[in-house]
Amino acid sequence: MKYLFGPVPSRRYGRSLGVDLAVPKTCTLSCRFCQLGPTPHTTVTRTETPDIDAVWTELREWLAQGNTADYITESGSGEPTLHLRFGDLLRRVRNETNCRSLLLSNGSLFFLPEVRRDALVADVVKVSLHAWDQASFETVNRPHPSLRFQAIIDGYRAFREAFTGRLDVEVFLIPGANDRDDQATKIAALVASFAPDSVTLNTAVRPPADSSIIPCPPERLEALLPLFGPHAHIGGKEPQNVRIKFTQEALIGLVERHPVSLSSLATTFEKTEDEFRALLQPLIAHGDIRLFPAVGRLFVGGATKPQGG
Ligand code: SF4
Structure with a gap:
């Protein structure tokens, strides 16, 4: 399979068939914790590569063989919303399959109304927030220079107002970068401002791009968890049920x-x-x-x- 991978077992999403719209790795960010290695050239240029009809053909053939998944998930080697037609694929999943759709996005393009409009089609959207201002965003996520942290947060709030599906957010905590009480409190306040349905605290459980990163100890994650409210949980544990x-x-x-x-x-x-x-x-x-x-x-x-x- 060229564009599909898995199904990947996921604790939260069951059997999730990945659809890769960003291969080779194409991303707006070069996060220090990325398990795919550094992004050589961050970009915000949205394109129609790969051909969405070819992706759909591969997906339709996979389903026609009797395969199934709990979710068809736009994710993979980078940021799926960099694809201009990621929404078209979500619509086809909704209209022509029995699977639910999941968009795993870093959220950095949610300041664009057209990205938010297309993301509305997904059953579940998961975005990220690991920083509390522009400086911390640049330290943790190493974004494309044009990206503005406040515009992304404003985009999250606008999306939440319009989206009727489930909105999840992931917060990745790095010791020495964003896990102090005051830092996590600021991130938690921003998360609360767009009211996601769930919050997942993660840390380095897979090989990070920046090898100097160490995992946040479990007891530290437990200590920070209450800051993020009743719908927060600790992720990164291995799926035991798939x-x-x-x-x-x-x-x-x-x-x-x-x-x-x-x-x-x-x-x-x-x-x-x-x-x-x-x-x-x-x-x-x-x-x-x-x-x-x-x-x-x-x-x-x-x-x-x-x-x-
Ligand atoms: S947004 Fe995701 S794919 Fe892009 S650099 Fe960060 S972790 Fe890697």
């Missing part, structure tokens, strides 16, 4: 864009870690996947290290 039958194709599809921890994959495929390692060996020997350590754990990733661009 199982997938092991095939080499399913495994490669899962890890080719986002590295996944060995222990999580073994659980997903209902294997012991030893059984799962044995299954990995021929794929590693053939150069289809690689096994590597990061943030204190072993990860399975695609054949080549993500470099972005």
Whole structure:
């Protein structure tokens, strides 16, 4: 599959079939914590690449083979709203499939009315907020120089007023960058100002672009959680409730864009870690996947290290 990946097991979204509208990595930001590596050239130029009809054809064929997913998710190797027709694909999912649609966006283009209008079509929209002002936005997210933090927040508020679906927000906490009490309090106040349906606190559980980043300790996340209100929870835990039958194709599809921890994959495929390692060996020997350590754990990733661009 060229544009589809997964289905990826997700704790919140069940079996989520990824649709990649930004391959190779194309993004407005170059977040320090990005698991896809640094973005070589951030951009805000929206394009029609890849061809949305080709993406739809691949998706329709996948469904016609009897496959199914809980969500069809626009995500992948970068920012999906950089695609001028991401809304067209959401409409087709809504009108022509039995699946729900999920837009995973960094939210940086939500200051554009046309992006907000197209995002309204999704059943669920998940955006990000890891900063409290322009300076912290630049430190954590390393955005394209034209992006203005306040305009994005204003866009979130305007979107919330119009959107009747579920709006989730992710807050990624980095020790020493945005996890002090006063910093998290300011982020939480901004989050409250656009009233998402849920807030997920995350930290580095996968290999980050900036290798100096360390995970926020669980007790620190627990301590900050009440700041974000009753609908906040801690993410980053491995999905325990989604199982997938092991095939080499399913495994490669899962890890080719986002590295996944060995222990999580073994659980997903209902294997012991030893059984799962044995299954990995021929794929590693053939150069289809690689096994590597990061943030204190072993990860399975695609054949080549993500470099972005
Ligand atoms: S984490 Fe998401 S928004 Fe940030 S650089 Fe990576 S792909 Fe872009």
